[in-house]
Amino acid sequence: MIIDCNANLGQWPFRRTAYSTPDQLVERLARVQIDHAWVTSLDAVMLKDVTAANEPLAEAVADHTQLTAIGTVNPKWPAWGSDVEACAEQFGMPGVRVNPNYQSWTLEEPVFADLLAAARDLGLFVEIAVRMTDERHHHPLVMVPPVALSGLLANALEYSDVPIVVANAKNAEAGSVARDSGGDLPDNLFFELSHFESVGGVQSVAENIGVEHVLFGTHAPYFYPEAATLKVFDECDFSEADLEAITHANAERLLAGD
Amino acid sequence: MSISGGIIDCHIHPNADLGSTPEETAETLLRYADRMGIEMMGLSLGPIFHPQPTEEQIEADNTFNANIIALHPDRFFGYANINPNRLYHALSEISERIENGPFIGIKLWIAMCCTHPNLDPICERAAELGVPILQHTFLRPEGNLAGESSPADLVELAARHPDTTFIGAHTGFNWEQGAREFADQANIVADTCGGDPDMGFVETAVRWMGADRVLYGSDAGGRSFATQLAKVHGADISDADKEKILRTNAKRVLNL
Amino acid sequence: MVIDCHVHVQGNWGTPDDRMGYLLEYADRLGIDRLCVSLGTSRDHEPDMDTIRESNDMVWEALEQHDRYIGFCYLNPCYLQGSLDEIERCIADGPFTGIKLWVAMLCDQPNLDPICERAAELGAPILQHTWMKITGNLPFESTPYHVASLARRHPDVDFILGHTGGNWEMGYRIVADIPNVYCEVAGGDPELGQTEMGVALCGADRIVYGSDAPGRSFASQIAKVRGADIADDDKAKILGGNMQRVLGL
Numbered sequence: 001m002i003i004d005c006n007a008n009l010g011q012w013p014f015r016r017t018a019y020s021t022p023d024q025l026v027e028r029l030a031r032v033q034i035d036h037a038w039v040t041s042l043d044a045v046m047l048k049d050v051t052a053a054n055e056p057l058a059e060a061v062a063d064h065t066q067l068t069a070i071g072t073v074n075p076k077w078p079a080w081g082s083d084v085e086a087c088a089e090q091f092g093m094p095g096v097r098v099n100p101n102y103q104s105w106t107l108e109e110p111v112f113a114d115l116l117a118a119a120r121d122l123g124l125f126v127e128i129a130v131r132m133t134d135e136r137h138h139h140p141l142v143m144v145p146p147v148a149l150s151g152l153l154a155n156a157l158e159y160s161d162v163p164i165v166v167a168n169a170k171n172a173e174a175g176s177v178a179r180d181s182g183g184d185l186p187d188n189l190f191f192e193l194s195h196f197e198s199v200g201g202v203q204s205v206a207e208n209i210g211v212e213h214v215l216f217g218t219h220a221p222y223f224y225p226e227a228a229t230l231k232v233f234d235e236c237d238f239s240e241a242d243l244e245a246i247t248h249a250n251a252e253r254l255l256a257g258d
Numbered sequence: 259m260s261i262s263g264g265i266i267d268c269h270i271h272p273n274a275d276l277g278s279t280p281e282e283t284a285e286t287l288l289r290y291a292d293r294m295g296i297e298m299m300g301l302s303l304g305p306i307f308h309p310q311p312t313e314e315q316i317e318a319d320n321t322f323n324a325n326i327i328a329l330h331p332d333r334f335f336g337y338a339n340i341n342p343n344r345l346y347h348a349l350s351e352i353s354e355r356i357e358n359g360p361f362i363g364i365k366l367w368i369a370m371c372c373t374h375p376n377l378d379p380i381c382e383r384a385a386e387l388g389v390p391i392l393q394h395t396f397l398r399p400e401g402n403l404a405g406e407s408s409p410a411d412l413v414e415l416a417a418r419h420p421d422t423t424f425i426g427a428h429t430g431f432n433w434e435q436g437a438r439e440f441a442d443q444a445n446i447v448a449d450t451c452g453g454d455p456d457m458g459f460v461e462t463a464v465r466w467m468g469a470d471r472v473l474y475g476s477d478a479g480g481r482s483f484a485t486q487l488a489k490v491h492g493a494d495i496s497d498a499d500k501e502k503i504l505r506t507n508a509k510r511v512l513n514l
Numbered sequence: 515m516v517i518d519c520h521v522h523v524q525g526n527w528g529t530p531d532d533r534m535g536y537l538l539e540y541a542d543r544l545g546i547d548r549l550c551v552s553l554g555t556s557r558d559h560e561p562d563m564d565t566i567r568e569s570n571d572m573v574w575e576a577l578e579q580h581d582r583y584i585g586f587c588y589l590n591p592c593y594l595q596g597s598l599d600e601i602e603r604c605i606a607d608g609p610f611t612g613i614k615l616w617v618a619m620l621c622d623q624p625n626l627d628p629i630c631e632r633a634a635e636l637g638a639p640i641l642q643h644t645w646m647k648i649t650g651n652l653p654f655e656s657t658p659y660h661v662a663s664l665a666r667r668h669p670d671v672d673f674i675l676g677h678t679g680g681n682w683e684m685g686y687r688i689v690a691d692i693p694n695v696y697c698e699v700a701g702g703d704p705e706l707g708q709t710e711m712g713v714a715l716c717g718a719d720r721i722v723y724g725s726d727a728p729g730r731s732f733a734s735q736i737a738k739v740r741g742a743d744i745a746d747d748d749k750a751k752i753l754g755g756n757m758q759r760v761l762g763l
Binding site (some may be wrong): 048049077078079 | 409410432434435438439441442461481
């Protein structure tokens with residue numbers, strides 16, 4: 001059983017990728033034995049009213065039990081609370097994603113805490129996408145630095161009952177949060193592995209931050225999903241227990257709110 | 259669609275290129291309004307737009323518009339121009355031009371941001387007279403002009419004056435954001451004027467504010483009646499809602 | 515045979531032999547047979563000749579210990595005579611096979627010409643790092659345009675376009691009509707479509723697998739080929755067949 005905690009539907013504005021529809025994505029992920037994926041909307045990132053992508057996303061995955069839609073919200077946008085409510089109550093989503101860098105806010109601003117409070121009330125997890133693509137190759141008119149993670153740890157401790165997923169973070173970014181925590185990350189903080197690099201990198205990050213904080217993710221179809229499966233199953237030599245944790249048990253625990 | 263009675267355009271100006279006299283301006287506007295099924299038009303500002311008008315400019319523009327209304331009282335109505343930086347003059351223009359006629363509303367542009375305390379006596383007077391305040395609202399990505407109000411500024415003012423009705427002009431221009439800002443402040447209605455005829459404008463305003471709180475306006479002569487009417491005619495909303503936006507909401511808000 | 519055309523000895527733990535043994539353990543898990551290796555621990559952008567020789571000595575040691583490695587001799591073309599001497603020491607008289615150029619000099623400069631002429635005589639391929647960063651390249655960091663200029667002047671030398679310029683959507687187009695340039699998939703994120711576009715624009719005979727390990731994961735990089743929507747024959751060429759030809763193996 002593999003749960004991909006970081007897949008996407010829709011179109012990235014700066015590249016046409018294959019496998020952008022639910023049918024195609026499900027088939028493509030099944031090719032590497034991924035059974036289930038949490039999907040966010042690529043369209044949502046560059047929209048001003050990001051929530052316009054949520055209903056189409058929910059409708060797109062409605063007929064696919066292999067997919068779970070994760071809505072996108074912007075806590076700097078007027079009346080964003082109703083968007084979070086819609087994700088939970090109207091669309092039955094388990095979590096919401098934010099792109100603070102594309103939405104012009106930081107994790108140190110009060111809006112982040114406000115979002116976590118709203119998520120807590122509705123039983124949602126909050127997912128932060130650190131980046132969408134390599135900063136060195138951005139469109140020249142849309143150069144967006146990655147999300148700084150300062151402020152993450154304090155809020156994770158404050159809102160210890162809200163699961164927080166950090167997606168698209170690199171080794172050093174996950175490592176710096178672990179270091180700030182004194183090697184003891186809060187139970188509610190998770191890092192998704194699609195951007196972990198270097199030889200044996202997933203394993204060294206897992207040892208660094210604790211395997212119970214690692215979620216399997218592909219960033220497909222922007223990335224080849226094989227990158228994640230080869231890293232986890234072929235390159236690293238995780239124990240069976242660790243593989244269970246990374247590929248689905250951590251995600252299931254996150255959803256159960258244990 | 260046909261509506262019972264003509265369309266009411268809550269937001270036009272007598273731009274200089276429409277004509278140099280009240281007669282010429284009225285004739286030009288009516289020629290196009292007739293083609294578009296517009297029965298009545300709400301005038302404000304003057305032939306030239308003054309960001310920080312003097313008392314003389316205010317009086318000249320108000321007189322120009324009053325003269326248009328006098329020529330065609332069944333086709334034009336007006337908002338009294340005032341400059342809240344000149345509070346005593348502003349209050350005297352309100353008494354002069356509204357209490358004694360012919361204006362039926364107040365127009366505020368960009369002379370002063372509408373969160374300023376000077377606005378309070380103006381709003382109180384509007385409530386006493388039962389007339390709405392048409393406040394320009396805008397959201398520029400590069401930052402608003404000095405003295406230019408945002409939708410959030412108008413919400414702050416409207417919350418202080420629950421008995422006054424405000425028309426949030428342009429729905430903040432960035433209407434995706436403006437409609438949400440206005441949503442919970444019940445004494446604000448929004449107008450649809452100015453800006454490109456972006457598809458989704460009116461649908462979004464109706465979704466967030468309800469069809470009873472959206473007014474058609476054009477911002478003519480700077481904008482075309484056609485492009486601005488297209489926002490309503492082309493919207494995916496019911497005919498009943500279109501009729502509210504094109505006519506009946508304006509009749510209610512402006513006591514026409 | 516699977517050949518990784520772009521691996522480094524970098525790191526500051528243990529001996530080079532320790533580090534190379536460690537890399538082979540991971541390479542085995544992904545079925546990689548041979549690894550083209552270059553660059554020692556120094557990450558000086560403009561290394562002097564002592565640093566260059568030290569770097570090549572570190573690779574030399576690895577080559578003597580492990581027959582699965584293929585040596586690429588690191589040069590700083592700013593030191594032209596030193597570079598030519600190092601080619602003699604490492605390639606003509608030593609165990610190295612190719613040349614590695616990084617960011618010390620833009621590779622369209624005249625100093626490169628005598629180096630390329632000697633490479634042609636020795637049949638040594640040249641792996642030139644390239645990137646096109648919207649955030650700004652290093653001062654003397656080559657782009658595919660620079661490699662295109664050099665490769666057109668030296669049609670008898672095989673060039674490996676390191677990282678295909680990073681921004682591969684541009685990189686492939688820049689070298690598409692230059693038959694002696696091979697596009698390497700190493701070093702960027704495993705973005706879907708990268709290998710497919712290379713095959714479409716340059717042909718499967720001119721795309722080669724590389725990882726940039728240990729900075730990058732073998733897995734994330736080989737995924738670009740294994741996961742590509744291309745024929746199995748083409749995958750075999752990209753994973754090793756093309757490099758076998760380039761290296762004369």
